[in-house]
Amino acid sequence: MRNPLATTGRALGRLKNDFVGLPTSHKALLAGGTVVVVVAVGFGGAALLSNDSTTPATTVPLAVTTTTTTTTPVTTSSTSTTTTTTTIAALSSPLNGLPADDPALLERRAMAIKIDNHANARPQSGLSDADLVYELLVEGGLSRFIAIFHDNDSAYVGPIRSGRPTDPTLIRPTGAVMVYSGAQPWVQSIIVSAGVHLIGEGEGTFRIGSRSAPHNLYGDTLALRTVADSRDYADEAPPMFFEIGDYAGGEPAAQISTTWDSANRVLWAWDGETYSRFTNELPHNQIDVDGVQTQVTTDFIVVLMANRYTARPPGDGTAVPALETTGSGDAFVFADGMVVEGEWSRGAIADPFTLTDAAGNPLIVPTGRPWVAVFPNAQPLTWLAEPPS
Numbered sequence: 001m002r003n004p005l006a007t008t009g010r011a012l013g014r015l016k017n018d019f020v021g022l023p024t025s026h027k028a029l030l031a032g033g034t035v036v037v038v039v040a041v042g043f044g045g046a047a048l049l050s051n052d053s054t055t056p057a058t059t060v061p062l063a064v065t066t067t068t069t070t071t072t073p074v075t076t077s078s079t080s081t082t083t084t085t086t087t088i089a090a091l092s093s094p095l096n097g098l099p100a101d102d103p104a105l106l107e108r109r110a111m112a113i114k115i116d117n118h119a120n121a122r123p124q125s126g127l128s129d130a131d132l133v134y135e136l137l138v139e140g141g142l143s144r145f146i147a148i149f150h151d152n153d154s155a156y157v158g159p160i161r162s163g164r165p166t167d168p169t170l171i172r173p174t175g176a177v178m179v180y181s182g183a184q185p186w187v188q189s190i191i192v193s194a195g196v197h198l199i200g201e202g203e204g205t206f207r208i209g210s211r212s213a214p215h216n217l218y219g220d221t222l223a224l225r226t227v228a229d230s231r232d233y234a235d236e237a238p239p240m241f242f243e244i245g246d247y248a249g250g251e252p253a254a255q256i257s258t259t260w261d262s263a264n265r266v267l268w269a270w271d272g273e274t275y276s277r278f279t280n281e282l283p284h285n286q287i288d289v290d291g292v293q294t295q296v297t298t299d300f301i302v303v304l305m306a307n308r309y310t311a312r313p314p315g316d317g318t319a320v321p322a323l324e325t326t327g328s329g330d331a332f333v334f335a336d337g338m339v340v341e342g343e344w345s346r347g348a349i350a351d352p353f354t355l356t357d358a359a360g361n362p363l364i365v366p367t368g369r370p371w372v373a374v375f376p377n378a379q380p381l382t383w384l385a386e387p388p389s
Helices: 103-107 167-174 185-193 221-230
Strands: 011-014 111-115 132-137 143-149 177-179 205-207 217-219 255-261 264-270 275-279 285-287 293-295 300-306 308-311 320-323 327-335 338-346 354-357 370-376 381-384
Touching (some): 111 167, 132 167, 132 320, 143 167, 167 177, 217 221, 255 300, 255 370
Parallel strands (some): 111 177, 300 370
Antiparallel strands (some): 011 381, 111 143, 132 143, 205 217, 255 381, 264 275, 285 293, 300 327, 308 320, 327 338, 338 354
């Protein structure tokens, strides 16, 4: 396997087989998520199609020098010691354990904003304001984000893009209302049947003139909360997302590479405090309403390895790739410049992801904003113990 981001240190990784074809046990999705179809990323209806090419955006060159090095992925194993969970404060976020500016904000619903990650959509806005961010596969080797806002808000978040059938399987455990911009009818049906409320383009969203459609729809989460209130959507706080406490750590992992596609290579670099994101060797930036750009960062990263297969609509529509997010799979927690390997599991899409270490003990994550990548088993996940010199 090629790791284009490695120059020194050990490159460790894991490969899995690619599953194609919809499993028989996942051919039905009923309300409440008791039986799950995990279908995936697809194209929108004819009026919603866009050119999701991979034309690179103009950004600042990566600060570290990179060369192409051939590495052989090996099965990694790390010993995680049993820890005593530190219960987070009652006035802290159930999504990340961080204290809320106003305790009353912890009692309200979460909002899930679907965000574009096409080259023409960068730099995005509002990611740093989210309490938790998902990254998931879409067509053409691209990924997109779902930014979850609970006790935090953003008046300028986007670009907002279309829904995909995988979305509700990730949003449902948070109880969030999903904000999106269009989807095929069968996709919308799956999302609603999974028990996730939808808000499309309209009140609470706006188009900006500095970009072209479909990469120019933005939202204000406070205004979108008002829309949810007007529709009498449930206004309940999300449950605890991960088990938060004292992170034991494991093997060193200073740089993490998730290669979604040859044209979508993501690297996270640990700087001693946070992980900074690079896409295709260039800093991945975000931009605020005043035009100020900063690099996307996160406090820690959780990679959930998932089987990919193809799902087909029951009637008219486009067959799409899919990721299976129920059952179990390998999990990796990258925090404090270290990595612990374990397993994720859950029985239904309404359940939160349970993380356990190699010994079967709860895999504790630290307090902080998590970036959760639901990553195809067949794609290379690699990391370096030390940063390049």
